[in-house]
Amino acid sequence: MMPGTRGTARPVRGIAALGCWALLLVVLLPVLILQSLDARFGAALAVQCVVVVHTGAALARVLTDVRARVIGFGFWLFAYVWLGLAPLAMLATDAYPRGFMVDAQSAFVTTLVVESGLLAYSAGSAVASWRSSRSSTVLEPLLARRLSPARVLLLCGLALLLAVVLIPGQGGLSAFFLSRQAANEAAAAAEPAGTADRAMAAWALSVPAFWALVALVHVPRFTAGDRTLRGLRWLLLPLLIALNATVNNPISQPRFWAGTVLLALVFSASWLRGPRAFRLGAAAVAAVVLVVFPYSDYFRYDKREPVKVVSLAEQFTSNGDYDAFQQVETGVDYVRTHGFTPTAALGPPLFFVPRAAWPGKPDDAGILLARHAGYTFQNLSAPLWIETYMWAGFPSVIAVxxxxxxxxxxxxxxxxxxxxxxxxxxxxxxxxFGFYQLVLLRGSLMAIVGPLALLVCIPILITRKAGRRALPPSASAPAPRAQRDALSLSTGGART
Structure with missing residues (x-):
């Protein structure tokens, strides 16, 4: 290596680390699941093995990448656990967490739907990586926007005001520490219109409170100091922590959302933005999802039984939290019976249109699948794979x-x-967004697109356009020689 080029050397993926992760995710965990089962081999299980290899290898690449790929990590973590390992156990034993069963042909088509979506995602990601050195006229200036202190303070005040106004209508502070079972029973006893209003009010509490806390923690501090801003920050910070502990706690809130709040707070920290720290944090999250998540429904019920530790295979085939693959199977069976419904694609982007103004508004896909399966409980998921398949089959899955x-x-x-x-x-x-992907991918779109709109729009509104400043060059596109020389002079050859 020539002198002066040390600071500009391109980072290289660790081959040993990649091999270890691939061995664990592609070989050891699937074998651990299959060896505890009396596997019944068939065409669907063969394709599912391909899905496991694909998702495991992709997740291993993300966990060893030289960049912090939060979006990629969220996608491949969901795909590996919910559509890789869990279906492997289900197809090997023909045992599922819910009662609706499909024939071998539908199971085979389901695995093809899942793998076609994964292949399309991989292809889209590869094309984007080849073009990473090119500037983006939309995403680049959008993501470079910076927090506005005045707007952040306004959001903090709005979040506290919404808490004062809306918490009494939700049943008071005590309602936020009831179990999910009690909350669902109260919602079932309410009128349908009242249930929708309560859900909207709950999200109007949760999302602004979350963003107010995140923004207040990261609001830029002026170099010369600003006593007023510093004083308001320390005054509002404990109030917002208490508010989030109330409205975003894992007892009454869905675990996916509570997890999103916690992980977004952690991974937005500056010390976790670098590749090495991100890899360690992502590995810890993957371990928690595999080991702890199955038991995180402890607070869901009023009558709590002692925690019983069972194998991963038993969790996947008996726990309704892993019903994503079975819901895709149900959707494939629905399409065989009723055909495709292209107009359903209009539902998510037009979610805000009331049914009174749109009598033919599409139903929530999760509810539609629950009715098709004959379930009495209709608050079920509809993974993005099956929603897009129900629109127009494989072409819509591949395009999306x-x-x-x-x-x-x-x-x-x-x-x-x-x-x-x-x-x-x-x-x-x-x-x-990277961790909220687990909610988005699990579906259904009609149920989560409203909260998703809040999650995306609020931070855009509290930021302002950044000054005209060129982004540093991509690692995949070496900087021009003059720029590299200037960088070496300004940093003294030290790593930045």
């Missing part, structure tokens, strides 16, 4: 997941290049 893969990879690359800037939209929104 290819687009998601390309946009997600582009966002990850831009966040990596902006990681040294404080208070940017990339530093705050990307971790939140």
């Amino acid at each position: 997941f290819g687009l998601i893969g390309a946009v997600g990879r582009r966002i990850d690359d831009l966040r990596h290049r902006l990681r040294r800037r404080r208070g940017t939209l990339a530093a705050l929104l990307v971790p939140a």
Whole structure:
């Protein structure tokens, strides 16, 4: 290596680390699941083995990447656990967490639907990575937006005001510490219109409170100091921590949302934006999802039984939290019976239109699948794979997941290049969306698109356009020689 080039050397993925992760995710965990079962081999199980290899290898690549790929990590973690390992156990034993069963042909088509979406996502991500050196006229200036202190303070005041106004209508403070079972029973006893209003009010409490806390923690501090801003910050911080502990706690809130709040707070920290720290944090999250998540429903019920530790295979085949693959199977069976419904694609983007003004508004896909299966409990998931398949079959699955893969990879690359800037939209929104992906991918879209709109729009509104400043070059595109020489002179050859 020539003198002066040390600081500009491109980072290289650790081959040993990649091999260890691939061995664990592609070989050891699947074998651990299958050896505890009396496997019944068939065409669907063969394709599912391909899905496990695909998702495990992709997750291993993310966990050893030289960039912090939050969006990619959220996607492949969900795909590996909920659509990789869990279906492997289900197909090997023909045992499922819910009662509706399909034939072998539908199971085979289901695995093809899942793998086609994964292949499209991988292709879209690969295309975006090849174009990472090119600037983006939309995403780049959007993610470079910086927090506005005045807007952040206004959001903090709004969040506290909403708490004062809306918490009494939700049943008071005590209602936020009831179990999910009690909350669901209260919602079932209410009128349908009242249930929708309560859900909207709950999200109007949770999302602004979350963003107010995140923004207040990361609001830029002026170099010369600002006593007023500093004083307001320390005054509001304990109030917002207490508010979030109330309205975003894991007792009454869905675990996926409570997890999003916690992980977004952690991964938006500056010390976790670098690749090495991110890899350690992502590995810890993956371990928690595999080991702890199955038992995190302890507070869901009023009558809590002692925690019983069972094997992963038994969890996957008996716990309704892992019903994603079975719901895709139900959707495939629904399409065989009723055909495709292209107009259902209009439902999520037009979620705000009331049914009174739109009598033919599509039903929630989760409710539709629950009715098709004959379930009495209709608050079920509808993974993005089956929602897009129900629109127009494999073409719609490939188109949607290819687009998601390309946009997600582009966002990850831009966040990596902006990681040294404080208070940017990339530093705050990307971790939140990355982990909220687990909710988005699990579905259904009609149920989560409203909260998703709040999650995305609020941080955009509290940021302002950044000054005209060029982004650092992508690692995949070496900087021009003159720029490299200037960088070496300004840093003294030290790593930055």
